Amino acid sequence: MRIAQSFMMLAALVFNRRLQTCAFSIRSTGVTYSKLLASTAADEETKTEEPKVKPLPIKYSMDEIVSLCKRRGIIFPSSEIYNGYAGFFDYGPLGSEIKKNVKDLWWKYFVTQREDVVGVDTSIIHNPKTWKSSGHVDGFSDPMVDCKETKLRFRADQLFFAPVKVEGEMLGYVCVQEGNDDDMVKDAKKQAKPLLKSLDRKGQKTEPFEFRELVEATEEEMEKIPSPASGKPTLTMPREFNLMFQTQVGALSDESSVAYLRPETAQGIFLNFKNVLTTSRQKIPFGIAQIGKAFRNEITPRNFIFRSREFEQMEVEYFIPPGDDVWPVFHQKWIDDSKAFLLDVGLREDLMGWDVHEGDGLAHYARACTDVTFRFPFGEQELMGIAARGNYDLTQHTEGSGKNLDYYDDGIKEKYIPHCIEPSLGVDRLMLALICSAYAEDEVGGEKRSLLKFDPKVAPIKVAVLPLVKNKEALVSVARGFYDKLSKRWNVQWDSAGAIGRRYRRADEVGTPFCVTVDFETIEDDNAVTIRDRDTTEQVRIPLDEVIPYLSKAIDGY
Numbered sequence: 001m002r003i004a005q006s007f008m009m010l011a012a013l014v015f016n017r018r019l020q021t022c023a024f025s026i027r028s029t030g031v032t033y034s035k036l037l038a039s040t041a042a043d044e045e046t047k048t049e050e051p052k053v054k055p056l057p058i059k060y061s062m063d064e065i066v067s068l069c070k071r072r073g074i075i076f077p078s079s080e081i082y083n084g085y086a087g088f089f090d091y092g093p094l095g096s097e098i099k100k101n102v103k104d105l106w107w108k109y110f111v112t113q114r115e116d117v118v119g120v121d122t123s124i125i126h127n128p129k130t131w132k133s134s135g136h137v138d139g140f141s142d143p144m145v146d147c148k149e150t151k152l153r154f155r156a157d158q159l160f161f162a163p164v165k166v167e168g169e170m171l172g173y174v175c176v177q178e179g180n181d182d183d184m185v186k187d188a189k190k191q192a193k194p195l196l197k198s199l200d201r202k203g204q205k206t207e208p209f210e211f212r213e214l215v216e217a218t219e220e221e222m223e224k225i226p227s228p229a230s231g232k233p234t235l236t237m238p239r240e241f242n243l244m245f246q247t248q249v250g251a252l253s254d255e256s257s258v259a260y261l262r263p264e265t266a267q268g269i270f271l272n273f274k275n276v277l278t279t280s281r282q283k284i285p286f287g288i289a290q291i292g293k294a295f296r297n298e299i300t301p302r303n304f305i306f307r308s309r310e311f312e313q314m315e316v317e318y319f320i321p322p323g324d325d326v327w328p329v330f331h332q333k334w335i336d337d338s339k340a341f342l343l344d345v346g347l348r349e350d351l352m353g354w355d356v357h358e359g360d361g362l363a364h365y366a367r368a369c370t371d372v373t374f375r376f377p378f379g380e381q382e383l384m385g386i387a388a389r390g391n392y393d394l395t396q397h398t399e400g401s402g403k404n405l406d407y408y409d410d411g412i413k414e415k416y417i418p419h420c421i422e423p424s425l426g427v428d429r430l431m432l433a434l435i436c437s438a439y440a441e442d443e444v445g446g447e448k449r450s451l452l453k454f455d456p457k458v459a460p461i462k463v464a465v466l467p468l469v470k471n472k473e474a475l476v477s478v479a480r481g482f483y484d485k486l487s488k489r490w491n492v493q494w495d496s497a498g499a500i501g502r503r504y505r506r507a508d509e510v511g512t513p514f515c516v517t518v519d520f521e522t523i524e525d526d527n528a529v530t531i532r533d534r535d536t537t538e539q540v541r542i543p544l545d546e547v548i549p550y551l552s553k554a555i556d557g558y
Contacts, residue, residue: 053537054443062377065435066304072510074098074435074460075305087301087309094510095431097460097491099312102345102430103291105457106314109341110289110423117287117316118280122268124293125249125259133400134267134393136244136260143215144241144299150229155299156238159214160184161225164192165207171199173225175214175235177302180379185209191226214238243296245309261295266422268292269317270393273405284407284418285330287318291427303378305428312427317389319418321409327367327388327419334423335370335386342372342383342430346455348437351375355382365392367419374433383433384425391417434458438511444537452511453535456555462490463551464507468519470496479518482529482544486516489548490555508534514551 069075074095078088091099111119131137143156158178164171172195176187188209196202215238217225227234245261262268269288276288291314301308320330343349353373362369367388374383394417398405406415438452456462463486467479476496486492493512495503500517507515517530522544529547532539542550552558 053535056441056443056448060377060439062304065377065432065439068439069095069304069435087298087307089305089308089310089428094460098431098434098454098458099427101458101460102427102434103312103314105345106341106425107289107291109344110287110314110316110337114287116282116285117289117318118276118282119289120269120272120276121292122265122272122290124262124295125247126262126267126271128259129400130267130271130397131244131260133396134270135396136263137242140244140263141240141242142299143238145214145238146236147227147229147234148236149227149232149234152227152229153299154228154235156214158300158302159228160211161214161217161221162188162209162211164195164209166196166201166204168207171195171201173221174209175225175228176211177228178379180377183378184211187228191231194231241299243298245295245297262293263296264294264424265290265292265313265315266317266393266424269315270397273319273394274403277407284409285318285320287316289314289316291315303376303381305432306376306378306381308428311429313424314427315422315424318421318423319407320421321412322391322416322419327390327421330421331368331370331386331388334421338372338384338386338423338425344455345430345434345458346437346453347374347430347433351433351437352383353380363387363389365390374429374436376432376436383429384423386421386423389420389422391419393420394418449505449508451508451534454511454513456513457557459511459513460491461493461507461510461512462514462555464493464495464503464512464515466500466503466515466517467496468500468517472520474523475518475520478523482516482518482547486548486551489552504532504537514554516547 066075070077072094073092076090076092077084078090079085107119111117131140145154145156145159146152147154154177159175160178161173161175163173174188174191174195176184176191178184179187188211189206192206193202196204196206214225214235219237222233222235222237224233225235226232244263247259247261248257249259250257269290272288276282280286292312293310294313295310298307298309305311316334318330318334320326339352342352351374353375355371355373357366357369357371367390369385369387371382372384372386373380394405397403398417406417408415434454435452438454439450440453441448441450443449452459454460465479465483465486467476470476479496480494483492483494493507495506497503504515511534513534515532515534517532519530522529526541526543528541528543530539531542531547531550
């Protein structure tokens with residue numbers, strides 16, 4: 001027994017002597033004492049992260065994006081415990097932070113930092129006459145078709161049909177839902193297989209599919225075009241379906257109580273044009289901005305939050321003088337400003353595109369419209385629109401209400417109904433585009449890493465504070481005090497569980513741009529912390545009193 005005790009004491013003495021020797025050696029080479037203690041604490045702490053990052057090519061599907069959003073607490077299906085509700089979504093802890101950041105950044109960029117734009121927040125339900133005057137009651141609709149066998153409904157302008165041809169001979173038709181080119185061709189080939197088999201043409205190569213929108217089909221063609229749901233020609237002819245959600249206001253339930261949830265935020269701005277003009281001391285040209293919910297009873301909500309029934313819009317109605325030589329200048333300026341904002345918040349320029357509407361592609365009242373498009377996993381789609389709307393809306397509401405909505409221009413001593421430029425951007429669509437832009441995979445030290453490269457301004461968590469160990473009271477106290485100080489400025493995360501490398505990975509996965517590690521040297525030597533960059537994994541040592549200015553410059557830009 002005594003021999004065993006003596007041996008243990010001797011071993012401890014040798015270990016302590018070696019530790020002291022190593023500490024002296026480490027001091028002389030500039031390696032921190034905290035790294036030594038971390039390396040002796042556990043094997044998994046010994047692994048130092050390689051500073052070299054090797055980007056990996058990524059190809060992800062919409063299913064992977066949906067899974068990522070749910071797994072990381074960004075977006076959940078609404079009413080999930082009741083098996084969800086099509087077209088509605090809930091934003092989780094991280095999603096609600098990203099959404100708030102996006103809206104705050106837009107408001108700051110287009111309202112707070114401009115002298116010529118003011119904001120409003122109007123009601124979701126307007127007087128029903130609003131929608132009669134604006135044309136929504138009679139004309140706000142999408143073409144719809146029904147599958148008579150499965151009872152499923154589809155937007156006709158989101159279905160595409162094509163003839164199936166082999167060596168110039170037309171054998172029948174296929175009909176697929178809108179998607180990216182590869183997916184549409186894949187679905188068409190899948191549908192064509194049973195058709196070829198039924199005609200004893202199995203294995204024969206079909207000619208390239210020439211897709212057309214279903215709304216272009218003739219009655220004769222509709223009798224032969226199969227439904228995507230049944231595989232048989234069971235589709236009805238397209239008919240118009242009004243997209244507004246109807247509700248009742250008041251105790252009675254009759255025609256006099258019918259109202260609508262707003263399908264867009266723009267009309268609330270037009271209704272308040274005079275109120276804002278007389279109270280804000282603005283003069284044309286000037287704009288009115290609004291962020292708010294809108295509702296559309298989509299026939300087939302799809303592609304996650306891209307096309308949903310409840311969504312949020314960020315819109316400006318920028319009022320300008322009339323004249324064909326006036327609106328093009330303002331329209332181009334808003335196109336340029338919109339692009340600058342999208343790039344500033346982290347959208348990948350290589351995934352962006354432009355779609356200039358012409359001819360039949362323009363609304364009947366519009367002078368021009370340019371869409372910013374984005375290449376989503378399901379194809380290139382509209383992200384936002386910048387339209388020159390003319391004076392249609394104010395004119396319609398002048399006629400519908402009997403109230404004068406013109407403007408007296410002191411400069412030219414004339415009255416006129418202003419024209420307007422409308423940049424309109426969906427919050428949910430922008431969030432989806434930002435997630436697609438941020439998703440990345442790389443290799444660090446030979447290990448694969450998945451991360452979200454959000455711009456620091458957009459990131460849901462700005463900083464993760466990591467005490468090196470959680471059982472050293474003095475160290476944890478300093479880390480906790482620093483966390484409390486940072487949390488007064490930003491959304492900050494506290495993480496003290498697990499190996500430091502594992503904690504870095506957790507922060508990377510949710511897009512946290514910076515990790516601040518409080519170690520033994522912080523409390524025993526230099527009163528500094530280690531700041532680790534998410535994208536490069538590089539680490540710098542910063543004195544505690546310089547950390548907030550350093551992070552403020554990196555996150556807020558000043």
